[in-house]
Amino acid sequence: MKAEIIAVGTEILLGDILNSNARFIAQELARLGITCHYQTVVGDNYGRLLDTVTLAFSRADIVITSGGLGPTDDDITKEVMADYFGRKLELHEPTWEKILKYLEGRDYIAESNKKQAVIPEGAVVFENNNGLAAGCAIEQNGKTAVILPGPPNEIIPMFKESVRPYLEKKQEVTIISHELHLSGIGESAAAEAVEELMQKSTNPTIAPYAKNNEMLFRITARGKDSEECNAVIKPVIDEIYSRLGRYIYGNEEETLESAVMKDIISRNMTVATAESCTGGMVAARLINYPGASQAFINGMVTYTDESKHRLLGVSNDTLEKYGAVSPQTAEEMCLGVAKASGTDIGLSTTGIAGPGGGTKEKPVGLVYIGVAINGRVIVKKLLNKGSRERIRTASAAAVLELLRQELKKLED
């Protein structure tokens, strides 16, 4: 079964609002295992909307629209769909009564409000518990139109309450999908490592995605039930683990920071951060994990030489001799913050995020990151390119990845 999504609204075409409904419907369709090959945005224009609907039905069995159910003249989605299927619009009494009740006490009830109470004859009605315009579905000759309101606070509950069960009944296949999250390897290198696997495997499918400074594989299976899906997924996941296991930090909703924090907590260890160029980003990511308070003791953002000395105990000799951006300073920072905070683990970053401040010896993008675990230190040199923001976020990701790898080694 194939579906298409059409968002109706000139305000989306003008970029005034984000088309978040299309994403929501797309997620719902993916969950239901209904294939969706196209999403379209079209304005409040009769001819163009009718063309779009006609094209969509030439390619798909189900067309889901959002928007264009309001009371004004340019709200025309129901009108276009009724014409497409050759049906009349008729007043839906329960909806009209609801609108009258809503408008009770107003001096004046606009005739245009009646527009929101009509539906194409014979349609299945989806009640709107958060607004006036009802949604509906028309079925004819194997084609189904699902017509939904535009405001997210109306379409989302309506979909969950009424449209999801309506579509589930139409579907007779189970879809299961798993994610593997990787850090410390680029999308190209990771995809290449499993290339022939991706090409030859059609069920499950294997798709690589780039994320900020990370990447992920999504493995998706279809079958008659979850058992059948899981049976084809397992060997594929095992094979990816055998090739890329050292880069895989977690599954599904896991993030690099949650994986690292869980590992630290499970070891009964504690952590503190000392950041220069990343200026708080490493701490902010660690604290993104809701249980962070069990292991995160404190962070220091030491942006000046003086604060590196005062708060972390970096020696003035080191700062003078090697400079703040040096492996020696990175080492003293992570050791120093662990000592000052009484933690098992100390993390540090120091570098030149730009755009100014670079020299030939120490160019913009040069960052040293340090990880101290129980007094043992590993320092790594990074050379990142791009904007100040990019250099900083990449450095924060790199120190979390370095910590993840070093924690793993503790098991050996």
Added chain:
Amino acid sequence: MKAEIIAVGTEILLGDILNSNARFIAQELARLGITCHYQTVVGDNYGRLLDTVTLAFSRADIVITSGGLGPTDDDITKEVMADYFGRKLELHEPTWEKILKYLEGRDYIAESNKKQAVIPEGAVVFENNNGLAAGCAIEQNGKTAVILPGPPNEIIPMFKESVRPYLEKKQEVTIISHELHLSGIGESAAAEAVEELMQKSTNPTIAPYAKNNEMLFRITARGKDSEECNAVIKPVIDEIYSRLGRYIYGNEEETLESAVMKDIISRNMTVATAESCTGGMVAARLINYPGASQAFINGMVTYTDESKHRLLGVSNDTLEKYGAVSPQTAEEMCLGVAKASGTDIGLSTTGIAGPGGGTKEKPVGLVYIGVAINGRVIVKKLLNKGSRERIRTASAAAVLELLRQELKKLED
């Protein structure tokens, strides 16, 4: 001149990522006065992408694509466009050199990276200053394809630096647009304050946009030259300033943190941060300003009671009597960090970011923020809704806005 937008990517069709590029391009087209009747999303599939491009060119003069320029086999946008126009792909040496330089030092350079360095022969190349894949434009028989990368941090600067001037030249009209950035006021309230101005003014147009925890007005004029544009823009900007000046923190590329940091530096003052629930976000934003080292001394991320006491000197009495999430603790935190760091200004945040940890008296979303300037303290209570991430970012924004307002008062 008519344009269409095509976002390429299966991950958008699956709802994995939001199609924010389409909105960005739509806003840019609206600014340029280029009509756009359709936006389409299509997956990484040769036949369907070619069909979509063919259909779009049957309706429009310009087709702008985003996505599908990566190194993997399913990145095919350039291949499809080259075939549509009957052109070959050829290696673009400057891009290839850049990629090689970027990958320098890696153990292994994937052959697939070369894919990112090819462009259709005869294309205009748009340099990518934030990633590997160059963008490009192909012109043929009155039709123009503009092929851009997918990651927002690549496409947005590329559009502003290269595509905007490229399209402006085609338009033969001068478009000038100014942005006013507001903080501390919601989009509806701000729009209401200038509503009749927005309705009556057609040149320039005035459009309100919501940003993360902020909003902006974009004022756009069209004319035969920049003088003509600026002449109609000035009175409108003056009028908006007269109504909403206290909320306007800057123009054009200004950010709230750069406005605040510039103000601090111009006063020869210094600042330090003490963060609990925001966990480094406030420091990270302040340090986002490239000249931050002139005024930012250090930050403390004090996530535990013990660290609030040890690093900031918050009294154990206060922590015991009122709790860590209290106006008293927020006050002692901002005073304490300024004292410990020897700065004129101290900022603090302490709250319950959730999802757990809320009570009836102290619900999730309750955050106290504090600003100390030369020993004088202002504490503000926030009640934000939403996810942990949302509560944290809103709190970080609120403390910067509170600081901005308090700095302004120093002039009185």
